[in-house]
Amino acid sequence: MADYTAPDLRKGLRVEIDNTPYVITEFNFVKPGKGAAIYTCRLKSLLDGNTFVRAFRSNDVLKKPDLEERTMRFSYVEGDDYIFMNAEFEQATIPASVLGDSRFFLFEDCEVRVLYHNGQPVDITLPTFVEKVILETEPGARGNTATNVLKAAKINGGFEIHVPLFINQGDTIKIDTRTGEYSDRALKTR
C-alpha cells in the first residue's frame, strides 16, 4: 500500500502513526525564516477522538491506514458489547468503551457506518440526527419560551443532555450526533 510523504498531507486525509489511524483536522504549511518547509497537522485519533498537533518535514513518510467502512444496523447489546449486523448477517462487536457517548444515541435497527481498521471494527458513524424520548426533566416554567436558556434532561441510559425550557418529560427531540447536542423538537407522531 502506498504511503504518504509530508507534502501529500491535507485536511481530511487519514494516516496511521504507531498503529493508530488518525484523520487530519487542521493542516498548515509553514516555512520558518529561511528554513525548510514544515507541515503542522492536528491529528484526531479515529479510535478515541483524542487530538494532538504534530509537525512533519518534507521527507517524513506516513503510513496509509487500512480502513474500510461497512453499512450495518444496530442489533442488540450483550453485556458491555454492542452488536451490529448487515444484510449478509455479518456481525461486528464493539465494546461500550470504544463507542463512548455514541452508544446512547443508538436505537433498534439504527443504520450506522462501521469503521474497520486492519479488519477490526473500531468506530461507528451515526445518522446525523436521531430522535430520542425525554425520560426525565424538570417541568419548564410556565410561559417561559426562551430558547437560549437550557436545562438538564435525561434520555435512555441516563445520558444527560441540555434542552430548552419548553421541552417536557415524554417529548421526543432531535439530537445532532456530531455534537451530541439538542437540535430541535421532533414532531409528535403519536
Added chain:
Amino acid sequence: MELRSRVLNAIRAFFVARDFMEVETPVRLPTPALELNIDAEPSGAGFLRTSPELHMKRLLAAGCDRIFQMGPCFRKGERGALHHPEYTMLEWYRANADYLDILRDTEELIAALAPLSRSTVHLPSSTSSSSPFTVHGSPFTDFLRISVRDAFRQHAGWDPVADYDGERFEHDLVTRVEPALPRDRPVVLMDYPVAAAALSRRKPGNEAVAERWELYIDGVEIANAFSELTDAAEQRARFEGWAAERRAAGRTVYPLDEAFLAALEAGMPPAGGIAVGVDRLVMVLAGKRSLDDVLAFREEI
C-alpha cells in the same frame, strides 16, 4: 483592499520622507538568489525572482546609499495560511549602517502604520496612552528584543548557538519558540547562530552569531533583517555550500549569480537591509489570521 492601498501609500510616504530612493530591479532573472530552502518558478530561459536582494545590493555597490523597493516576488510550492506563491515584498537598504539602524527604521515604520490598524483585539497605544481604553500595549509598539539563544534556552531548553542542529532548530522554532512569543507587542528575535546566518555578517566580537533579526507581530513572522555580508569570498563559500546541499537533496541547483559576486569583489559598503512580507503586514494590521483574508485574488490551496 482599501487597507492594503492605505498601507502601500503610507510605506512609500514613509521612505520618501526619509530621503530613500524607490528603485525597481528585474522580476525575471537569469538565475535566482541561491538559498538552501527556497525554490524559484522557471520563466522563459530564467526564473522569477524570489527576492530583489542581490540586485539591490548591486545598487549599493554602485553607490546608492538609501534605497527601497516594493513589488512581487515568487516562491515555488509555498501555499498555506501564511504563504502564497506570489506575494508583495518590501525591501530597504542603508549603506554605512547595520541591522540596528534597520531596526530603528522598522520601529518607526510600524508605529507610522499602527493608526491604520483595524485589529479590534488590540488598540494602538501610541495615541491613546492616557485613554481609559488602553490595554497593556499594542501589537505594533514597544518592540521586545530577545536573542535567539535566550528564546531557545527559555522555550526549547537548549542553546542553538553553542550546539547547532538545523532540523531541530527549525522544528523547535515552529513548535516551541514561536508559539511562546508574546503577542501584545512586537518581538524581535536577534543574533542567529552563524549556521543560520543566511546572507548576514558575523557579529564583530562574537563570531558564533550572525547579525540577523526577525520581527514577529501577533506571533507571525513579518520581516527578516541583516547586517549584510559584504565579504565576496565568504559569500561565494556560502552559495557553494547551499548548492552542494541542494544537489545532495536532489533539488534544482541554480547557477551562482556571478554579477552579484563581482560587485561584492569590487566593493560594497557595509550595509543594513531588510525584507518585509507586505501581505502578512496588511494581514496583522487587519487583525486577520490568514493571507486569504487580505488577497483579492489567490491560488487555491
